[in-house]
Amino acid sequence: MQGWEAIRDEVLRRIRVRDWLPGENIPNEQMLATEFGVARATMNRALRDLAAAGVLERRRKAGTRVALHPVRRARLDIPVTRLEVEERGQVYGLRLLYRAMALVPRAVAAGLGLVGDAQFWHLQSLHLADGVPFLLEDRWLNPAVLPEPTPDFAQISVNEWLVTHVPLGAGEIVFSAANADQHEADLLGLPPGSALFIVERMTWTDVWPVTHARLAYAPGYRVRTRI
Amino acid sequence: MQGWEAIRDEVLRRIRVRDWLPGENIPNEQMLATEFGVARATMNRALRDLAAAGVLERRRKAGTRVALHPVRRARLDIPVTRLEVEERGQVYGLRLLYRAMALVPRAVAAGLGLVGDAQFWHLQSLHLADGVPFLLEDRWLNPAVLPEPTPDFAQISVNEWLVTHVPLGAGEIVFSAANADQHEADLLGLPPGSALFIVERMTWTDVWPVTHARLAYAPGYRVRTRI
DNA sequence: GAGTGGTCTAGACCACCAA
DNA sequence: TGGTGGTCTAGACCACTCC
Secondary structure, three states: OOOHHHHHHHHHHHHHOOOOOOOOEEOOHHHHHHHHOOOHHHHHHHHHHHHHOOOEEEEOOOEEEEOOOOOEEEEEEEOOHHHHHHHOOOOEEEEEEEEEEEEOOHHHHHHHOOOOOOEEEEEEEEEEEOOEEEEEEEEEEOHHHOOOOOOOOOOOOHHHHHHHHOOOOOEEEEEEEEEOOHHHHHHHOOOOOOEEEEEEEEEEOOOOEEEEEEEEEOOOOOEEEEO | OOOHHHHHHHHHHHHHOOOOOOOOEEOOHHHHHHHHOOOHHHHHHHHHHHHHOOOEEEEOOOEEEEOOOOOEEEEEEEOOHHHHHHHOOOOEEEEEEEEEEEEOOHHHHHHHOOOOOOEEEEEEEEEEEOOEEEEEEEEEEOHHHOOOOOOOOOOOOHHHHHHHHOOOOOEEEEEEEEEOOHHHHHHHOOOOOOEEEEEEEEEEOOOOEEEEEEEEEOOOOOEEEEO
8 A cells, every 4th residue: 555545544543553642643644744745735644544434633722632532433334225134145025014194203203303293205115125024114204395296105115216316414313232022023023022223314414304213133143334 | 624534515516416426436636636726635635535535436447436235335433441430420430240261262362363262361440430331341351462560350341551662453343133132231321132242353463362351231321423 | 538526735725723 | 932833835746547
């Protein structure tokens, strides 16, 4: 490796071998650039990368210091469910269980920041991998953001359609665990009480709430990431 | 907002309003730089940022295209448990339940890439928030990476000590859900079968496996991230 | 081979903020 | 208010890869 990445790695090495201790200031950009024999812009790129990774903290005038509590920062890729299943070499299936307009429950409305009552699409779908229940999706969808023609969500998942047809802005994701209730257990083909991996997703455009989804994954599901 | 961020946002806007469609090539750096009236380096910065976010795909000669399957990419901060508890305004507590050298179980060894038998420290700890069980930790720790003097892990958590005293390299994190067994339920003060949020962490230095930890969180625990 | 993105440079100005 | 990082420029060379 050459260039700014090599410099970044050397800085990281010095931190790891405790040449530079946590909480301690390291030399400024110009000094390090001179030491490494590169332009300041190149040194800046290396240090900026480490700051983004949480290894360094940088402030104007105060300088650059080694982070005191090295927050481990992971990057998480959230794929579309169909691709997730197909990447395992399994056949993807989708069953739309329910679709109706309904009053948004208070808990969902609060999460989306809705004031007052609102009617959203309420959809329940079962995603299958090789015909076996993989994921139970309970979704509330703002009809106002849907351009015509609205697709038949029995064929394409709401998420997959949204992601390519609606200009999505901010989003929030929450991971948790929950015991399956009777309804969920029946649909997923599990004993009641099974531990489900729960993913809640909320999405907004620049202005409007778009959707709230509660995804309950069958046992065995894992989210994996490297640091 | 000004500068390269404003340019990035404008490019993002064009993608969201479908001026530039998924899978479609956008003009090259030089053309866009001219259009926006900036140097190519500035245009590059904006486009590189969107590529890192998964919105664009860039290849030399082929050019820059709007990603076909917009992978939503989230950044996850993994804090030290003590800080996580204290940030909720609760009092952190730690109880070391068990500490002994033992043969690494096959499942753990496989995850760490260990060949043959190895003796690691085996530690079990209970993390408390306001005196209530918060997290049950089951950890295997490579004694070879521990410099002297090894601390008393009854006072400081293994993770917190590691992160500031051992040069950590690569890491892997896996999230899942599991039903509490009798042992876990007793220690966490829960009915057996409760859904636990499970985090498995593996860490290596540049060369050696350092630790494998299985963290079982009490119900109510959530991992939250913004996109 | 040629077009594209990736990187580097030397210099400059600016925004922030601790001293 | 001065030192520091943040950004921008104009130009250059290079690495990759599609044609």
